[in-house]
Amino acid sequence: MAIFVNENTKVIVQGLTGGQGKFHGLRNRAYGTQVVGGVTPGKGGQDVEGIPVFDSVADAVKATGADASFIAVPPKAAPAAILEAAMAGVRFIVCITEGIPAQDEARVFNTLQRDFPGTRLLGPNCPGIISPGKCNIGITAGEIAELPSVKGPNVGIVSRSGTLTYQALYELKQKGIGVSTCVGIGGDPVPGTSFVDCLAEFEKDPETHAIIMIGEIGGSAEEEAAEFIKKNVTKPMSAYIAGVTAPAGKKMGHAGAIVSGGKGTAQGKMDALRAAGVKVGLNPTEAGSLMAEIVAGLR
Amino acid sequence: MDLFEYQGKQYFARFDIPVSPGGPADTVEESVKVAEASGYPVVVKAQVQVGGRGKAGGIKLANNADEVRLHAGNILGMDIKGHVVKRVWIEHASDIDEEYYASFTLDRAAKQHLLMLSAQGGVDIEEVAERDPDAIVKLHINPVTGLDEATAKKAAVDAKIPAKAQDGVASILVKLYRCFTEGDCDLAEINPLILKPTGEVHALDAKVSLDNNAAFRHPEWDEYRATEELDAREQLAREKDLQYIGLDGTVGIIANGAGLAMSTLDVVNQVGGTAANFLDIGGGANADQMAGALEVINFDKNVKSIFINIFGGITRGEEVAKGIVEALSRVDLRAPIVIRLDGTNAEEGREILKNAGIPESKLTSKPTMLEAAKAAVELAKK
Numbered sequence: 001m002a003i004f005v006n007e008n009t010k011v012i013v014q015g016l017t018g019g020q021g022k023f024h025g026l027r028n029r030a031y032g033t034q035v036v037g038g039v040t041p042g043k044g045g046q047d048v049e050g051i052p053v054f055d056s057v058a059d060a061v062k063a064t065g066a067d068a069s070f071i072a073v074p075p076k077a078a079p080a081a082i083l084e085a086a087m088a089g090v091r092f093i094v095c096i097t098e099g100i101p102a103q104d105e106a107r108v109f110n111t112l113q114r115d116f117p118g119t120r121l122l123g124p125n126c127p128g129i130i131s132p133g134k135c136n137i138g139i140t141a142g143e144i145a146e147l148p149s150v151k152g153p154n155v156g157i158v159s160r161s162g163t164l165t166y167q168a169l170y171e172l173k174q175k176g177i178g179v180s181t182c183v184g185i186g187g188d189p190v191p192g193t194s195f196v197d198c199l200a201e202f203e204k205d206p207e208t209h210a211i212i213m214i215g216e217i218g219g220s221a222e223e224e225a226a227e228f229i230k231k232n233v234t235k236p237m238s239a240y241i242a243g244v245t246a247p248a249g250k251k252m253g254h255a256g257a258i259v260s261g262g263k264g265t266a267q268g269k270m271d272a273l274r275a276a277g278v279k280v281g282l283n284p285t286e287a288g289s290l291m292a293e294i295v296a297g298l299r
Numbered sequence: 300m301d302l303f304e305y306q307g308k309q310y311f312a313r314f315d316i317p318v319s320p321g322g323p324a325d326t327v328e329e330s331v332k333v334a335e336a337s338g339y340p341v342v343v344k345a346q347v348q349v350g351g352r353g354k355a356g357g358i359k360l361a362n363n364a365d366e367v368r369l370h371a372g373n374i375l376g377m378d379i380k381g382h383v384v385k386r387v388w389i390e391h392a393s394d395i396d397e398e399y400y401a402s403f404t405l406d407r408a409a410k411q412h413l414l415m416l417s418a419q420g421g422v423d424i425e426e427v428a429e430r431d432p433d434a435i436v437k438l439h440i441n442p443v444t445g446l447d448e449a450t451a452k453k454a455a456v457d458a459k460i461p462a463k464a465q466d467g468v469a470s471i472l473v474k475l476y477r478c479f480t481e482g483d484c485d486l487a488e489i490n491p492l493i494l495k496p497t498g499e500v501h502a503l504d505a506k507v508s509l510d511n512n513a514a515f516r517h518p519e520w521d522e523y524r525a526t527e528e529l530d531a532r533e534q535l536a537r538e539k540d541l542q543y544i545g546l547d548g549t550v551g552i553i554a555n556g557a558g559l560a561m562s563t564l565d566v567v568n569q570v571g572g573t574a575a576n577f578l579d580i581g582g583g584a585n586a587d588q589m590a591g592a593l594e595v596i597n598f599d600k601n602v603k604s605i606f607i608n609i610f611g612g613i614t615r616g617e618e619v620a621k622g623i624v625e626a627l628s629r630v631d632l633r634a635p636i637v638i639r640l641d642g643t644n645a646e647e648g649r650e651i652l653k654n655a656g657i658p659e660s661k662l663t664s665k666p667t668m669l670e671a672a673k674a675a676v677e678l679a680k681k
Binding site for chain 2: 076
């Protein structure tokens with residue numbers, strides 16, 4: 001199983017002929033992902049190491065039957081690229097682009113919701129998604145993800161931060177714990193896919209037996225997740241929230257990571273998650289150890 | 300990027316939001332010139348990005364040139380909560396009948412724009428929210444459809460803004476919304492929004508925060524950037540294109556990835572230390588980036604030890620290690636380094652660091668984040 005993407009997912013790369021798109025697109029293919037095409041306006045008919053390039057997403061979808069897109073284009077072009085993919089009927093869009101203006105993000109998100117409810121956007125400014133052994137879309141180093149085992153228990157990961165996602169994958173690999181799917185939702189103010197979206201899918205996924213969630217300061221996504229967990233998630237969870245010591249009013253690297261007006265603090269988020277029955281670690285390693293305990297209990 | 304009041308007002312003016320006639324001044328004589336042009340009486344206002352200017356004596360009324368000289372002389376150079384006043388804004392003093400509040404922000408939970416409007420302006424809006432939450436009208440706006448005059452008027456009615464001011468307020472709301480969206484603001488706030496005895500409504504203050512991600516389509520922001528209040532460390536980091544925030548502790552931090560950098564600060568704090576900074580060198584962590592980051596950390600005289608926390612993903616451990624060794628040969632550091640290198644090919648990376656011939660007094664390697672944090676904090680306390 002796994003969530004959002006699996007061995008049947010067919011991916012096109014918007015920006016395949018650019019530096020990032022080529023590098024990561026080829027890595028994704030080398031991992032075993034079905035990368036069936038690329039899109040660069042004006043370069044239709046060319047190919048990148050055997051992957052055919054098309055002028056538009058519509059052309060690419062028509063020719064390849066792709067149902068997912070990986071967007072690796074600069075911030076100026078990304079909003080239009082997302083909408084083009086949605087218009088062409090792409091079901092799942094991963095956008096890794098960092099630095100998209102918040103106003104553009106808000107417009108794109110609400111346009112998708114109104115006009116393309118069947119399309120899911122992951123990101124922007126996210127590391128992507130990996131269902132180990134099946135499909136890797138984005139910049140995650142596939143080799144640090146442990147394959148899920150047939151009899152389980154396997155863990156689902158959802159995270160707002162890139163490097164901390166890798167950290168979580170790595171900790172589980174060290175402990176020999178399989179991963180069903182690892183989703184990086186990204187650190188921007190208006191992510192296309194939220195914690196709640198991922199938790200709902202993990203709850204339904206028979207291959208996922210426990211969930212790790214990695215949050216950070218800013219906004220209220222973790223609090224909303226806690227509310228959702230309380231009512232809807234039966235699978236055991238551990239979590240970590242980065243930014244306990246972050247000063248108010250400063251954006252900590254991510255556009256979305258900011259404590260303002262006393263809201264969005266790490267402490268508030270940890271309290272909410274604990275109240276929802278989640279085991280919260282004070283650093284990523286501790287969250288990993290807590291997950292190992294949970295998994296040992298499930299075995 | 301937060302704008303000063305005078306910049307906010309100049310930004311408002313681009314979107315036809317009415318503000319008082321006035322201008323900025325850096326000296327007493329300039330102040331008099333601006334005051335003469337604006338028309339007496341004038342208000343002399345300290346330009347600092349901190350609240351409580353009025354209480355600190357940073358806002359004064361002046362009826363003639365002598366009074367402008369007196370007040371501008373006092374205010375320029377004044378220290379308001381650690382912010383030294385370098386510039387004043389002088390504008391024609393307005394007669395005020397009533398004071399309102401209006402702002403636009405992005406509501407991240409609702410993923411829509413949020414208008415907040417209140418007939419009780421001129422005071423801290425958080426105060427109003429606490430004392431009388433019903434006095435604030437909150438209206439969500441879908442970014443795809445935007446805000447029209449009729450909806451704005453209804454908000455004014457709902458906020459119990461008196462009938463004579465409703466049209467004026469609605470008109471300003473539509474302009475302020477344009478400023479917020481087309482102007483790429485994270486926040487556009489008017490407090491107070493005033494009603495004059497003449498029946499006109501206008502902005503008496505301006506609080507504007509710009510979205511740095513949108514800078515590429517706003518060349519006019521360059522002048523704001525030039526006056527941005529950064530400390531010397533942050534200035535240097537900006538020149539090197541690094542994500543850096545200066546803090547006041549003693550352990551210098553370098554990490555790859557914003558989340559890991561934040562997490563590193565937390566762990567240092569947990570083991571009893573204090574971080575001197577937040578620094579994300581990005582995913583790559585090559586020699587150039589590392590050398591730049593070390594230079595910025597080295598510039599900070601408070602730094603007693605340096606904690607480099609790298610997780611190798613696509614960038615392999617040995618590449619990171621080579622980068623560090625090369626960077627160390629370029630920068631002469633005052634403080635010792637503790638490094639934690641983990642992830643893809645971390646073993647090989649640690650081997651390279653061990654065999655690079657760097658004395659242990661300058662560089663030690665620890666296998667986990669926690670152990671490295673403890674070692675760095677220990678060194679910082681020596």
